[in-house]
Amino acid sequence: MSVAEPRRIVLFRHAKADWPQVTDHERPLADRGRTDAAVAGRKLADSGITFDLALCSTSVRTRETWKLAVHELAHRPKTVYEERVYEASPGELIAVLNEVPDDVQNVILIGHNPGVHGVTEILAGTAEDDAREWMNRRGFPAAAFAVVTHEGSWKTLEPGVATLADYWAPSE
Template identity: 85%
Template sequence: MSAAEPRRIVLFRHAKADWPQVSDHERPLAERGRMDAAVAGRKLADTGITFDLALCSTATRTRETWKLAVHELAHRPKTVYEERVYDASPGELIAVFNETPDDVRNVILIGHNPGVHGLADILSGTAEGDARERMERRGFPAAGFALLSFDGPWKSLEPGVATLTDYWAPAE
């Protein structure tokens, strides 16, 4: 990859979870979530992005979402199950990204709301086409994702430096 090529981030919210009598961290995906996770994986594959790294919350529903989605990708990235992604604020998520090695170009984060939606809003100083309008209209439903790009090292990731280049959410 050339040094001029932007870094890309996908912020991917876990698919729809079930509500059994378990702790929040241990909630599994609902049947709808399992279907939507696979569809989201196909949409991620359609972006053509080869991810170098996946940062996934340790929660059951995020791990299950990623397991179903990654099967749709042509290349399986290195996956790090990161406890700090669970229930993280946008600022905490930025801190995780700031630790990413600079030889990593494209990262997907599989996390939770409100942190994932908040981070997409905070990072995107600009947007292409109608991506921002679609995200504002739909919110950030389960299995939705935002694609952002930015230039510079990971340590420079901060509010407003990225461009929201695409947004996708499953049908209602």
């Protein structure tokens, strides 16, 4: 594939987690989270994006979110459970994305706030339609996702070079 073709990155926050007496890393999804993860998966399927790679935090809630969402997709991408995505800052998430091989066109990253919201804002120098306004109004609640496009290699992904193409959040 040519690096001039637009690449798509979906930045997907895990669905709503429960608060049992376990470590933060081991927190499972709440009932609402399981429902919202499946709905988000259907919305991702409706987007028509075929993912080549999924980068998922190792936490229980992100793995459960991805398992429920990917079930809704027509094509199951290669999934890498990446420890560095757990509690990552926007800069750390960009560093992970910079390592994606250039033969990968579309990536979904399943992670946590504030990193997922922050990296979306930092990468998106421009926005299509009212995607940024909608995201600014809603914030980045559990199970929300943003679609960011970028032209160039993964190594050139840096603040301000991408476009916020779409944003979705579950109903409150």
